[in-house]
Structures are given as structure tokens and as C-alpha cells.
Amino acid sequence: MGVRQSEDEVFSQVEKFVHKLLPNSLQLRMFNGQFVYQVPIGDFNAQKLFTEIEGNKKNLYITDWGISQCSLEDVFTRICELS
Numbered sequence: 001m002g003v004r005q006s007e008d009e010v011f012s013q014v015e016k017f018v019h020k021l022l023p024n025s026l027q028l029r030m031f032n033g034q035f036v037y038q039v040p041i042g043d044f045n046a047q048k049l050f051t052e053i054e055g056n057k058k059n060l061y062i063t064d065w066g067i068s069q070c071s072l073e074d075v076f077t078r079i080c081e082l083s
Helices: 008-021 046-060 072-082
Strands: 026-031 034-038 062-064
Touching: 008 026, 008 034, 008 046, 046 062
Parallel strands: none
Antiparallel strands: 026 034
16 A cells, blocks of 8 residues: 555554554555555455545545455565564
8 A cells, every 4th residue: 555645644544544444454564655464364355445445545645555465475575584
């Protein structure tokens, strides 16, 4: 998820929004207005996610967002980071 405002208050609002929408999500990184979260598959409701993010893009200054499934490389990188 990309945010065009680089203010701590906006970042905090985005983090609260994601935590409310996906309470079991794990923020993997946040750099330069780009947020990356890991979401357990059991918590994923595509319709709700799309509706909520699209409905809040303007308030939260969201410029772009996307979803993807982890690749084998992502899993390997994550394991190496934890070691």
C-alpha cells in the first residue's frame, strides 16, 4: 500500500486502519510511505478488503495498493531474516 503523504500522523492512521480491518496482520515493512503486511489466509475477505480500502483511499492518502500470494523466494527470505 502506498501513501502520498509522508507525515507520521497519516502513517499512524493507515496502521490503525489496517489493524482494524485485518487484526491478525503483521507489518513486515514500512519504508518511504510503502506498507507491506502479511495476512493469514483465514482472515482474508477479498470483498471487505477491496470495499474498505477503496472507500478510504482519499481519507488515508492511499495512492496504490495490491495483494499477492507469497512466492517461495518470499518464504525463504523471511526464514533467513528470522534466523
